[in-house]
Amino acid sequence: MKKRIIAAVMALGLVAACSKKDAPAEAPAPAAKSHSAAAPHAHTAPHGGLVESTARGHVELVAARGGTYRVYLLDDALNVRPVDGATGTVKVAKGGYPDVKLVPAGDHLEGQGPEHTDEHLAMVVTVVKDGKPEVARFTAHLGANGHATAGGASAPMQAHDHTPLHGGIVAMSGDTHLEVVSLKSGEVRVWVTDAFRQPVPIDGKKGTVETGTVSAPLVPEPSGAFLTGKLPPADAEREVTVRLPMPDDPEYFIGFMLTPMDAPKSAPAGAVVRAGEVQEVTITVQGGYQPSEVVLKQGVPARLRFVRKDSGGCGDELLIPAFGVKKPLPGLTETVVSLVPDKAGTFAFTCGMQMMKGTLVVN
Structure with missing residues (x-):
């Protein structure tokens, strides 16, 4: 929790330092903007679980030591969104633990996996509704009373823009953003940016990309603009897992449902x-x-x-x-x-x- 508070204070400090004169009033977000570009807000948990922001609102995870999972889709005001027709999975960062399938159950999705013996676990929830994936990563403390709690789950979050700059899907680790693109050639590209979506140095940064049983190294491409890894070619949507050490989480990983696209004819800045x-x-x-x-x-x-x-x-x-x-x-x-x-x-x-x-x- 201290880390998140410090990060938020630092981000606010940068914004304040950025203005030589009076700080400008924050521009209202356009109606089409994602939730992530909204003003800072607290992540209260309507169902006693963990809440994280996504491009479509929020996702709440309630996990128990017995291996049960409940996932709620929430809007900007933390009201429950419908889950009819949705599918999902929970990936747990524990060797040998199987992916847990989520199915609709009333106003939420739920699934059952093996019982947990560890108290602290990272979990990635992926929900696909109307053909659109929604991904959130949680660090859960599975207390003896059986429900997930986490320090900092309701801490204020500095506003972030999750607009894809390269046509991919955006996720976060702390104040760091990752945008992931899958090409039909099998190449996976990962851009790493800060809280203000500015590039961060990736020299020496290494990770892996995975799909099914296939894994490939993820390394900086020659110009240093993004990280790249080569998986088998694909035309259809598939799940891709990115594992990349982060400053606040050396074992960070997250899964994406990615639809492969054609390689850009020009540079990622496509506006040229x-x-x-x-x-x-x-x-x-x-x-x-x-x-x-x-x-x-x-x-x-x-x-x-x-x-x-x-x-x-x-x-x-x-x-x-x-x-x-x-x-x-x-x-x-x-x-x-x-x-x-x-x-x-x-x-x-x-x-x-x-x-x-x-x-x-x-x-």
Whole structure:
């Protein structure tokens, strides 16, 4: 619990430090935004279990030492969502413990597995409803009274944006985000970002990806933009487990139901398009840059359209030192930055205080 409180305080401190003037009022989340972009809130547990946020609301897990599991789908207000037609599984981080299938039972899903002898266990719950997966990870303390409790389960959570930046599925470990994409070639890509969806260093980071009985190493790709692992090719949806050590959990793992997609024809920043002889990219500025990685062709003039969705704070100024760019970005408007990427390599673009960061990859 202390770790979560400290992380929340640090995140709030970064936001405060980011503004040279008065802190701007938080922009209201659009109606189509996921729950995860909402204001900070407490995770109370309506049924006495553990509650975690997902892109569609919340998931509550009630686990007992006898091996019983109840899973509730909750909305933003912690009201129960219907589970008709849903399926699910519980994966327990314990060698030899089988996956537990979940089936609808009234207003929740439930399943039965072997009895537990351990008091502290990590569990990953995956629920698929209307063809859309919802994944949540829990660290449960199975007390002698038989129900799951956890320090920090109701601690305030700093707002996070779970918008997929690369067309994948987003999960969290503490304040760290993981976005996972499965390609038809069998390649699995994992992007690791911080609380504000900015890239974090992945040098030396290693893990594994698994599907069924097949496992493959997960390592940084040459440019260091994401981690990659190679599984057998697939066209149909399948469950993929990512195991990746995290600062607050060296045994972190999470499962995803992933539908393989075609390999992108351009870089993950997919917003790059051609307009005659000019490369155009639209970059949204709202607590960070989306996309945060932009790929350009060397020698072709580029037009970068920075669209501010907020006002004040770090986003007021743009710096691209490698190309001599230092330009104000007025709030709630679009600013066009034109440049010619005449040298190959990876170059940073940041806000004036270098708190918000992105990269230009010139090939």
